[in-house]
Amino acid sequence: xxxxxxxxEKLGERNFKLxxxxxxxxxxxxxxxxxxxxxxxxxxxIKDIYPEIGLATIYRTLQLFEEIGLVYKLNFDxxxxxxxxxxxxxxxxxxxxxxxxxxxxxxxxxxxxxMNSLEEIIEKQYNFEIKNHIVKFTGICSQCRNKENxxxxxxxx
Amino acid sequence: xxxxxxxxEKLGERNFKLxxxxxxxxxxxxxxxxxxxxxxxxxxxIKDIYPEIGLATIYRTLQLFEEIGLVYKLNFDxxxxxxxxxxxxxxxxxxxxxxxxxxxxxxxxxxxxxMNSLEEIIEKQYNFEIKNHIVKFTGICSQCRNKENxxxxxxxx
DNA sequence: ATTATTGCAAAGCTTTTGCAATAGG
DNA sequence: CCTATTGCAAAAGCTTTGCAATAAT
Numbered sequence: 518x519x520x521x522x523x524x525x526e527k528l529g530e531r532n533f534k535l536x537x538x539x540x541x542x543x544x545x546x547x548x549x550x551x552x553x554x555x556x557x558x559x560x561x562x563i564k565d566i567y568p569e570i571g572l573a574t575i576y577r578t579l580q581l582f583e584e585i586g587l588v589y590k591l592n593f594d595x596x597x598x599x600x601x602x603x604x605x606x607x608x609x610x611x612x613x614x615x616x617x618x619x620x621x622x623x624x625x626x627x628x629x630x631x632m633n634s635l636e637e638i639i640e641k642q643y644n645f646e647i648k649n650h651i652v653k654f655t656g657i658c659s660q661c662r663n664k665e666n667x668x669x670x671x672x673x674x
Numbered sequence: 675x676x677x678x679x680x681x682x683e684k685l686g687e688r689n690f691k692l693x694x695x696x697x698x699x700x701x702x703x704x705x706x707x708x709x710x711x712x713x714x715x716x717x718x719x720i721k722d723i724y725p726e727i728g729l730a731t732i733y734r735t736l737q738l739f740e741e742i743g744l745v746y747k748l749n750f751d752x753x754x755x756x757x758x759x760x761x762x763x764x765x766x767x768x769x770x771x772x773x774x775x776x777x778x779x780x781x782x783x784x785x786x787x788x789m790n791s792l793e794e795i796i797e798k799q800y801n802f803e804i805k806n807h808i809v810k811f812t813g814i815c816s817q818c819r820n821k822e823n824x825x826x827x828x829x830x831x
Numbered sequence: 832a833t834t835a836t837t838g839c840a841a842a843g844c845t846t847t848t849g850c851a852a853t854a855g856g
Numbered sequence: 857c858c859t860a861t862t863g864c865a866a867a868a869g870c871t872t873t874g875c876a877a878t879a880a881t
Contacts, residue, residue, distance in 0.1 A: 571838040644816035659801035
């Protein structure tokens with residue numbers, strides 16, 4: 518499962534060791550790439566196949582993965598960080614657009630990238646070398662909008 | 675100092691009380707509107723003029739302010755949330771573009787808003803009602819780029 | 832063989848909460 | 857007067873750290 522070769526290479530570049538724990542975290546992240554897993558969630562998934570792993574190792578591994586550019590750390594204001602694996606094949610993909618529903622908390626991914634023009638302006642005007650960007654839109658998702666209408670616009674908390 | 679009338683009105687709308695503590699937090703946020711203060715920092719500022727205030731009150735006040743749309747909660751991945759007061763006069767301003775330097779951690783505000791076209795697409799295509807958005811660009815700021823060049827591209831950690 | 836990495840438990844943070852005292856409308 | 861709000865201290869997360877044991881090159 519997953520291209521462990523890529524992981525080995527990435528680790529090797531900086532003389533980090535390829536351990537089983539790192540392999541397993543990498544595999545879970547690859548397998549669940551759509552899910553924005555938190556350290557805790559990753560831990561729960563892994564305990565099934567690797568019961569002796571420690572939560573601290575997950576944290577350390579994620580930190581390392583972020584450092585070597587293997588994952589992207591996301592914050593959806595829900596009390597923990599979440600991690601998204603970066604595609605091994607596409608070095609250009611650094612966009613993260615997320616729609617966060619204020620009602621149900623659902624997170625929707627956006628594929629479009631219309632940020633390029635903004636990036637150009639920023640790079641020029643602020644002389645800021647953009648490495649990555651994250652865009653969070655908060656609002657009400659289509660599902661919750663429908664519910665609202667069915668309830669005759671009744672307010673929820 | 676600050677337009678406390680606006681605060682009173684905002685609180686009144688939802689039958690919240692205008693306490694001294696809330697007034698003071700509002701004033702600090704207004705005064706330091708460029709600084710993205712954390713609860714702890716706000717607490718430190720306030721202790722000078724209001725020594726008996728409790729940190730928990732700051733937290734509760736900020737939560738309340740966010741709920742009534744008086745502040746915007748920001749996360750710069752530095753271990754705490756930070757708050758930005760929303761301009762009383764401009765209900766249209768909901769854009770928050772920040773440039774975060776990966777080297778020195780400096781946060782630069784961007785005024786431009788080229789997000790409107792992206793927003794339109796998202797609203798249509800995902801039927802998602804956008805209430806707010808936050809854009810974080812991470813990269814290297816002009817100052818650090820200069821330093822890098824002076825050091826002949828030596829890598830820093 | 833050496834040194835990085837791990838697991839565990841403890842500690843460190845920021846943030847939240849329970850409760851009696853206080854103060855605002 | 858009545859109830860929301862506060863301060864304090866304790867608790868509750870999430871995350872990090874120290875250290876001896878273990879595993880990778």
